[in-house]
Amino acid sequence: MRSGDEPRAGMRTEGDLVGALRQAADRAPEPDLLAGVGERKRRRTRRRAQLLAAAAVVVVVGAGTAATKVIFASGGGEGVGTDARPTAEEDRGAVAEPTVTQGLDEGPETAGPTTTRIVTVTPRRPAGTPIGRLWPKALFQMPAKNADGWRYRPVTGINATEVLLMAESSFEKAGKIEIYDSKTGKARLVAEVPATKGLKEYFPQSATTDGTNVAWYASGTDKDRNRVAEVWWAPLSGGKAQKIHTTTEYAIDAIGLDGDQVVWSAVKGGVQRKPLVGSTIELLSNEDLHLIRWPWASDIGDGPDALEANQTKIVNLAEGTETKIAIKPGTTGLRCGPTWCHGRLDDRGIIQRPDGSGFRRLPGAGFMNGLSPYPILDRFLQSGDTVYDLNTGKQAVITRVGSWGGVGTSSEASTIVYWGVTKEQKPAKYWMLNLAAVPPGQ
Structure with missing residues (x-):
């Protein structure tokens, strides 16, 4: 769109593009996923989405089409990190606004002539308190590989010190479930992760834990190319993994634990x-519901x-009750836990209670779409390098020198x-922020 032109049908304004870029950067997969199979990447977008995959993003929008292509012009590799110590600028809470440059290119990207708009956005430095100062007990280092050299x-987080881990012998080949304890600095084996013979493209997907057991679901294809879903569990105290369900009738999208049962x-x-x-399998609801975290479920x-x-x-599946959500006109992407909701309104992140009370706009233009669509522990929002505490209103920032990071692959947020x-391509250690270690009132 040339200077002075009005936006044409199918094109987005500059504000729309910046918002789309931020959402894309938040949801971009880490580099090893970019090289993976497309179908697997789509299936694991929520669980394996990664932070800040590019320092510059190029967006191409063709007039007359609703499609937007996002190309990551420069990306980080696994291993770029931070020393978690605030700089003088970060102590002051300084924020660097995105730099937007524009260019024009004409070409037949779709049928008929199209206009291409190139917008480059430099990631903003968020305001807030460095995590190492705000929540020091929640921040620690741990090895990036297990004793076998498999990447974690x-x-x-299981609790304030223990973290549940999958150890992969190669890309998406999880072979072990382990627990690392930040207090002792040691890891222990929970269970071997079996791969069902005869299934191709097989890999475990999201897992969940209630502090006593761990459950996960896996996916593969049989000899007739039917998609197969499996449900497994193992005790956290250690033991053999048990498969309790196999189906070709549907795909699983979330999993939870209810005492001695898997949901x-x-x-x-x-x-x-x-x-x-x-x-015995019990049908809790034949409505199209999706687990958030047991016993809560959403209709989206x-x-x-x-x-x-x-x-x-x-919906509270344990009690069989449901709560209607009050939605302000113009709100999009609203996701609610039992206490807090998060969505977008007028290109700004918002929060509210399910009944509509407690409404407020979030600081800056962040939190348009975080890596966890639902509030973490019904308390935190995480987007890019920022974590916002809904209970206290405090905002923490991650100080990193590289361009990537990750979030855990659990079923719930x-x-x-x-x-x-360090900046090395495959790091020897991770910095870990475990929000389960943040005290209730801190």
């Missing part, structure tokens, strides 16, 4: 529950087509944010 994929929701379909030991899934849709109710200690 953090899952979530899961389907991408399209209801919510089911099955004992850890036993054969987490696929790319649902990003702008608003959650309209939150993970308590873990991690990044490399």
Whole structure:
């Protein structure tokens, strides 16, 4: 769009583009995922989305088409990190606004002539208190590999000191579940992760834990190319992994634990529950509900087509009750836990209670779309290098010298944010932020 022109149908304004860039940067996969199979990447967007995959982003928008292509012009590698110590500028809470440059290029990208708009956005430095000063007990270092040399994929915090981990022998080949204790500085084996024979493209997806057991679901294809979903569990105290369910009828999108039972929701379909030991499957709801964290469920899934849709109710599956959500006109992407909701309104992040009370706009233009669509522990929002505490209003920032980081791959919103200690491509250690270690009133 040339200077002075009005936006044409199908084109976005500069503000729309900047918002889209921020969302894309928040949801960009880490570098090893970019080289993976496209279908796997799409299936794991929520669980394996990574922070700040590019320092500069190029967006191409063709007139007359709603499609927006996002190209990451420069990316970081695994291992770029931070020393977690605030600089003088960060102590002052300084914020560097994005730099936007524009260029024009004409070409037949779609049928007929198109106009291409190139917008480069430099990531902003968020305001707030460095995490090392605000929540020092929640920040620690740990090895990036286990004793076998397998790379760790953090899952979530079990408590203030223990972190649940998947250890991968190669890309998406999780072979072990382990626990690392930041207090002792040691890791221990929970269980080996079996791979079902005869299934191709097989890999474990999201996991969950209640502090006593761990459960996860896996996906693969059989000899007839049917998609197969499996449900597994193991005791955190250690033991053999047990498979308790296999289906080719639906895909699983979330999993939870209810005492001695595993609960899961389907991408399209209801919510089911099955004992850890036993054969009876109970249908908890045949409505199209999706687990947030047991016992809470939402009427909105987490696929790319649902990003702008608003959650309209939150369901307590244990009690069989539901709460309608009050939605302000113009709100998009609203997601609610039992206490807090997060969404967008007029290109700004907002929070509110499910009944509409406690409404306020979030600072700056951040939190448009974080890596966790639901509030973490029904308390925190995480986006880019910023974590916002909904209970206290405090904002923490991650001080990193590189361009990538990750979040845990748990089914529910993970308590873990991690990044490399050094700039080397494959780090020897991770910095770990475990939000489960933040005291209630801090």
